[in-house]
Amino acid sequence: xxxxxxxxxxxxxxxxxxxxxxxxxxxxxxxxxxxxxxxxxxxxxxxxxxxxxxxxxxxxxxxxxxxxxxxxxxxxxxxxxxxxxxxxxxxxxxxxxxxxxxxxxxxxxxxxxxxxxxxxxxxxxxxxxxxxxxxxxxxxxxxxxxxxxxxxxxxxxxxxxxxxxxxxxxxxxxxxxxxxxxxxxxxxxxxxxxxxxxxxxxxxxxxxxxxxxxxxxxxxxxxxxxxxxxxxxxxxxxxx
Amino acid sequence: xxxxxxxxxxxxxxxxxxxxxxxxxxxxxxxxxxxxxxxxxxxxxxxxxxxxxxxxxxxxxxxxxxxxxxxxxxxxxxxxxxxxxxxxxxxxxxxxxxxxxxxxxxxxxxxxxxxxxxxxxxxxxxxxxxxxxxxxxxxxxxxxxxxxxxxxxxxxxxxxxxxxxxxxxxxxxxxxxxxxxxxxxxxxxxxxxxxxxxxxxxxxxxxxxxxxxxxxxxxxxxxxxxxxxxxxxxxxxxxxxxxxxxxxxxxxxxxxxxxxxxxxxxxxxxxxxxxxxxxxxxxxxxxxxxxxxxxxxxxxxxxxxxxxxxxxxxxxxxxxxxxxx
Amino acid sequence: xxxxxxxxxxxxxxxxxxxxxxxxxxxxxxxxxxxxxxxxxxxxxxxxxxxxxxxxxxxxxxxxxxxxxxxxxxxxxxxxxxxxxxxxxxxxxxxxxxxxxxxxxxxxxxxxxxxxxxxxxxxxxxxxxxxxxxxxxxxxxxxxxxxxxxxxxxxxxxxxxxxxxxxxxxxxxxxxxxxxxxxxxxxxxxxxxxxxxxxxxxxxxxxxxxxxxxxxxxxxxxxxxxxxxxxxxxxxxxxxxxxxxxxxxxxxxxxxxxxxxxxxxxxxxxxxxxxxxxxxxxxxxxxxxxxxxxxxx
Numbered sequence: 001x002x003x004x005x006x007x008x009x010x011x012x013x014x015x016x017x018x019x020x021x022x023x024x025x026x027x028x029x030x031x032x033x034x035x036x037x038x039x040x041x042x043x044x045x046x047x048x049x050x051x052x053x054x055x056x057x058x059x060x061x062x063x064x065x066x067x068x069x070x071x072x073x074x075x076x077x078x079x080x081x082x083x084x085x086x087x088x089x090x091x092x093x094x095x096x097x098x099x100x101x102x103x104x105x106x107x108x109x110x111x112x113x114x115x116x117x118x119x120x121x122x123x124x125x126x127x128x129x130x131x132x133x134x135x136x137x138x139x140x141x142x143x144x145x146x147x148x149x150x151x152x153x154x155x156x157x158x159x160x161x162x163x164x165x166x167x168x169x170x171x172x173x174x175x176x177x178x179x180x181x182x183x184x185x186x187x188x189x190x191x192x193x194x195x196x197x198x199x200x201x202x203x204x205x206x207x208x209x210x211x212x213x214x215x216x217x218x219x220x221x222x223x224x225x226x227x228x229x230x231x232x233x234x235x236x237x238x239x240x
Numbered sequence: 241x242x243x244x245x246x247x248x249x250x251x252x253x254x255x256x257x258x259x260x261x262x263x264x265x266x267x268x269x270x271x272x273x274x275x276x277x278x279x280x281x282x283x284x285x286x287x288x289x290x291x292x293x294x295x296x297x298x299x300x301x302x303x304x305x306x307x308x309x310x311x312x313x314x315x316x317x318x319x320x321x322x323x324x325x326x327x328x329x330x331x332x333x334x335x336x337x338x339x340x341x342x343x344x345x346x347x348x349x350x351x352x353x354x355x356x357x358x359x360x361x362x363x364x365x366x367x368x369x370x371x372x373x374x375x376x377x378x379x380x381x382x383x384x385x386x387x388x389x390x391x392x393x394x395x396x397x398x399x400x401x402x403x404x405x406x407x408x409x410x411x412x413x414x415x416x417x418x419x420x421x422x423x424x425x426x427x428x429x430x431x432x433x434x435x436x437x438x439x440x441x442x443x444x445x446x447x448x449x450x451x452x453x454x455x456x457x458x459x460x461x462x463x464x465x466x467x468x469x470x471x472x473x474x475x476x477x478x479x480x481x482x483x484x485x486x487x488x489x490x491x492x493x494x495x496x497x498x499x500x501x502x503x504x505x506x507x508x509x510x511x512x513x514x515x516x517x518x519x520x521x522x523x524x525x526x527x528x529x530x531x532x533x534x535x536x537x538x539x540x541x542x543x544x545x546x547x548x549x550x551x552x553x554x555x556x557x558x559x560x561x562x563x564x565x
Numbered sequence: 566x567x568x569x570x571x572x573x574x575x576x577x578x579x580x581x582x583x584x585x586x587x588x589x590x591x592x593x594x595x596x597x598x599x600x601x602x603x604x605x606x607x608x609x610x611x612x613x614x615x616x617x618x619x620x621x622x623x624x625x626x627x628x629x630x631x632x633x634x635x636x637x638x639x640x641x642x643x644x645x646x647x648x649x650x651x652x653x654x655x656x657x658x659x660x661x662x663x664x665x666x667x668x669x670x671x672x673x674x675x676x677x678x679x680x681x682x683x684x685x686x687x688x689x690x691x692x693x694x695x696x697x698x699x700x701x702x703x704x705x706x707x708x709x710x711x712x713x714x715x716x717x718x719x720x721x722x723x724x725x726x727x728x729x730x731x732x733x734x735x736x737x738x739x740x741x742x743x744x745x746x747x748x749x750x751x752x753x754x755x756x757x758x759x760x761x762x763x764x765x766x767x768x769x770x771x772x773x774x775x776x777x778x779x780x781x782x783x784x785x786x787x788x789x790x791x792x793x794x795x796x797x798x799x800x801x802x803x804x805x806x807x808x809x810x811x812x813x814x815x816x817x818x819x820x821x822x823x824x825x826x827x828x829x830x831x832x833x834x835x836x837x838x839x840x841x842x843x844x845x846x847x848x849x850x851x852x853x854x855x856x857x858x859x860x861x862x
Contacts (some may be wrong), residue, residue: 054748074751083752086832090749094807099738107754108737155754297665361848365606365664369798370847373840376795380837489791493672498667500669532686537677539653541670548666 004063005030005159005190006051010058013050014192016079020046023060026209026214028159033181033191035201035222036191037235038211044194047211048163051192052084053077064159079107083157087164092135097128097147100136104154107153114154121150124183151182153189160184161192166200178204198235202226245508256413260406269362273364275477277518278412282470283495284502284510285419290463291496292504296359296456300371301467302492303378306483307350308343308468310382313395313481315386316340317543331401333382335411340472347468350378355460360453379487394482408477409565415473419466424507426462435459501543503550512551570828577707578824584713586820587720588779590813591775592797593804595768596726597812599743602764603659603756605667609675609861611774611793616678617643617776619686622693631694632781633715639773647769650674659761674790677697682787692784697792716778723774724813727767731809738803744807791837799843805853815853 006028013021021043028034036044049055053063053074060088062069069077075097078084083104092100095103101121105114122129126148131139136147144182152160162181166174185191195201205222210231218225225231251522259265283301290299293365294407316322316333325332333339358370382389426432436454437445446452475481494517495510517539524535567778592610599607617639624630624638654674658667700711726817731737743750743760751757779785796819804815819839826838846854 052752054751073756074748075754076758078752078754082678086752088751090746090752092749094745095738102735103738103742103750103753103755106735111735151753162667297668357845357848362851365604366847366851369606370844373799373847374796377837377840377844380834380840384833384837411745482828493676497669497672500665504665533680534677534684537675537680539675540673541677544666544670544673545654545657548661548663 004028005065006192007061007063007179008051008062009046009061011047011050011062012058013046013055014058020214022214024211024214025060026216026219028190028192029207030158030190031185031188032206033185033193033204035196035205036192036194037196037198037208038217039235040196041213042211043214044211045163048084048192048194049086051077052082052161054070054086060167066125074129078155079109081150081155081158082161083155083159085148085163085165086162089144091136091144091148091151093135094175095136096133097136097139100147100151101128101154104151107155110155117154117159119158120151124153124180125150141169142176145169145173145177146180149184152183157189159190159192161194163194164196165193166195166197166201170211174200198231199226202231253413253417257410260409264284265405266406268544271409273522275409275412277515278409278416279470279473280495280498280518281416281511281514282412282473283467283491284498284514285416286422286463286466286470287492287495287503288499288506288510289423289426290459292499292506292509293423293435293439294456294459294463295431296460297364298371298460298463299335299368299492299496300354300375300378301463301495302487302489303371303375304347304351304464304467305471305474306378306486307347307464308471309475309481309486310389310395311343311346311468312339312472312475313397314388315342316397316475317446318393319446330398334401335476340469343472344465344468347471348465348549351461351464352457353458354534356453359456359460375487375489375492376504379483382487383483390482392483393410394480394485397479399478399482401478402479408473409475412473415469420507420511426506431455431458431460497540498545501540501547501550506550509550516551573707576705578828579821580704580707580709581713582821582824583817584709584717584820585697586800586817587717587794587813588775588778588782588816589704589796589800589819590724590804590816591720591771591778592793592835593800593812593816594809595729595771595775595796596797596801597804597806597809598740598764599768601807602740602747602761603655604664604741605655605659605671606798607671607768608668609671609678610768610797611795612675612678612682612790613772614775614779614793615785615787616682616781616788617773618693619690619691619787619797620773621777621780621813622691623777625693625695632695632777636774636777639777640770643770643773644766647766647772648762650769651765654775655761655765656758658759662775679787679790686787689712690786692786693780694842695781698781704726710782712778716782719774719778720813720816723771724809728809730767736763796839799839802843802846802851802852803854811853812821818854 004027008024008026010023010025011021012023024047026036036047038044046055046171050057051069053069053072053076057070064080064082067080092103100113101118105111105117110117127143128147128150136144141148149162149165165177169177174197181191181193181204193201193205202222202225208220208222208225209216210218265271269384283305287298287301316339322332323339354374358367362370383392383440385391432456434445434450437448438452442452471486473484498513498517499510501517502511503509520539523538524532528535573839592614596607596610597603621632621635621639624635654670655667658670689802697711701708702711702714731741739750739755740760740763742753743755743757747757800816801812803809803818822842823835823839826835
């Protein structure tokens with residue numbers, strides 16, 4: 001219990017008067033891949049944005065290695081070791097690939113080692129090295145996603161949050177994406193993943209939470225949930 | 241607006257209307273003070289309509305004010321409306337409602353002409369900048385208008401019409417109250433609902449069948465009309481209409497500040513703001529005559545730092561004002 | 566019928582216009598930084614430039630410091646003042662993300678500074694006269710003033726330094742990133758307040774440099790600031806928001822337009838034509854004349 005990297009308890013979030021999350025609890029153990037799945041509008045992105053500080057919760061708690069994140073500004077939370085790749089990737093399109101990566105290592109603790117971290121990133125993402133001086137906005141969809149993830153690894157985060165990484169990508173690229181996620185996992189990176197592509201997400205996840213209209217509907221290991229008939233019926237188009 | 245507040249308002253207006261009947265009132269200092277408060281309150285309400293309720297920050301209200309002022313001066317001295325009647329009765333235009341309405345109308349039409357292209361193409365900050373540019377262009381046009389507009393010097397109206405400040409006071413008070421009532425009625429109508437919808441979420445409003453452009457232009461034109469009438473009123477006070485005086489940026493900036501200090505998007509805000517701000521400025525002029533211009537800038541900064549939501553949202557006033565916002 | 570004057574007159578016109586326009590450009594660069602990070606139209610920029618001009622004048626007549634030398638004082642002071650202005654006046658409003666409040670504080674500052682200058686130095690036109698303010702020099706066979714050229718060089722240097730800062734330093738890149746997408750920037754650990762304060766510091770120091778140029782080139786009064794701000798806005802619109810080099814280019818272009826209008830039509834129309842161009846650009850090419858279409862997600 002005390003070993004949990006991320007602990008979200010009874011989180012309540014609202015947009016003005018409109019409620020979005022009603023007392024959601026989840027957790028991420030270190031070194032695991034945790035998937036957060038559910039239909040559109042279930043509140044997955046809202047939850048991630050609250051964890052990284054872009055939204056302020058109405059109630060509940062979020063703890064990273066025991067330290068509370070609630071009320072902290074996003075830049076503080078980033079410095080505590082969370083790297084969030086937002087929906088839409090959040091790349092600086094007018095800036096080059098290299099500049100985006102450099103900014104990924106902006107934090108004081110990563111900055112002095114930028115060169116070393118850059119080499120590491122290029123080893124993992126060789127295509128980015130080729131395009132180092134191209135504007136990020138000119139890259140293909142898959143390359144942009146790679147860049148976004150690479151940029152996030154530049155800060156050597158203890159928790160990597162990925163919001164819909166497969167969005168808008170072709171099936172082949174999506175495969176490559178998930179292979180990449182596995183690779184990162186094998187290097188010891190802890191990952192919290194939000195995905196609409198439930199099948200892929202559950203395949204790769206150690207543990208998963210299912211969100212339905214702002215509340216937790218189900219949780220379990222990836223394998224258990226894939227086999228679950230409810231899940232199959234509701235999300236994977238399996239009949240009967 | 242709660243019942244209590246309505247009654248207070250009626251009593252206050254009645255008291256103000258009765259004020260000129262007090263002996264010595266007309267020559268007292270507070271008389272012209274109140275006149276200016278009313279005038280600024282009208283301009284503030286005009287700005288509040290397009291910016292507070294409409295959500296479109298306009299920085300060109302001084303142009304409409306000036307247009308109204310000039311229209312009145314030109315009609316008056318060019319005796320276009322009543323023709324030969326003017327020669328024997330030059331003051332036929334003095335506080336003539338038709339002239340004043342025309343002042344507002346010219347401003348309103350100008351607003352439609354400039355508003356259609358600006359509002360269809362520009363959003364937010366860009367629209368504000370556009371209106372700013374427009375205001376400056378109008379000023380230059382009038383400076384270069386030759387004999388028709390009196391060039392840089394302007395037009396002088398027959399000062400012989402002036403008797404006392406009473407009509408100014410009453411007309412200003414009446415206009416201020418009429419504007420408030422009109423805006424109140426407007427915001428309660430279907431149009432008002434549409435305006436707020438457009439302000440809060442244009443896309444949703446248009447998805448609901450609201451003609452966004454028409455709504456915006458109407459607010460812009462209505463606001464300009466009010467400003468034009470105010471300008472007309474000012475002509476009757478100053479008797480000399482020149483580009484530097486009636487197109488002065490202050491006619492836009494001061495009412496804007498007054499509205500924000502009082503509370504944007506509220507009915508009382510502009511009026512309260514006008515009263516408080518003008519009182520502060522005037523007090524500064526008396527108390528620290530050498531430094532008083534500095535006070536205006538200081539006041540705005542302090543107000544924005546400590547009271548950004550405006551006075552009407554403050555404590556007791558909020559309770560009284562419950563409802564319309 | 567407009568008779569075209571001989572080419573050397575045209576050239577002189579263009580040169581003087583361009584050199585003068587660079588001052589609008591430098592003001593526009595400051596505006597661009599502040600708008601980029603805070604989405605605030607800092608209407609007080611012109612007033613700050615005039616304030617700097619008065620300061621330069623005071624340094625010269627009071628302490629005998631040459632105006633161009635006073636750049637060494639004015640620019641650092643501008644950095645500090647800009648930083649302080651942000652922390653004291655705009656920080657809270659920026660946190661609340663209320664753009665109207667920020668705009669009004671800028672307007673209030675403009676009033677305050679304008680009137681402060683009137684109170685301290687009087688409302689009459691002032692100027693700085695040194696041994697070289699009347700000196701003319703020849704460029705490519707055409708006469709122009711020495712101070713105007715210096716002003717141009719100051720503008721060029723200032724813009725160049727800012728561009729170097731934005732392109733080559735990590736902090737500069739952070740400023741660019743924050744201007745493009747503030748949320749994504751915070752996720753990198755970039756503090757919006759830091760970035761805003763830096764933008765303000767640079768903006769005001771540029772105003773200081775522009776003040777030196779203004780003080781040595783033409784007479785000024787406390788109320789000239791607002792027109793300057795407007796012209797800087799026009800320059801910004803011409804150049805394209807977010808484009809630092811474009812802002813300078815926009816200023817030069819505006820200077821050219823003004824010079825031509827003044828010559829061929831009349832001085833009274835220069836402002837109207839400038840604003841007219843401004844409106845046209847805003848409506849039909851809001852990304853500016855010099856930048857490629859701005860791709861915003």
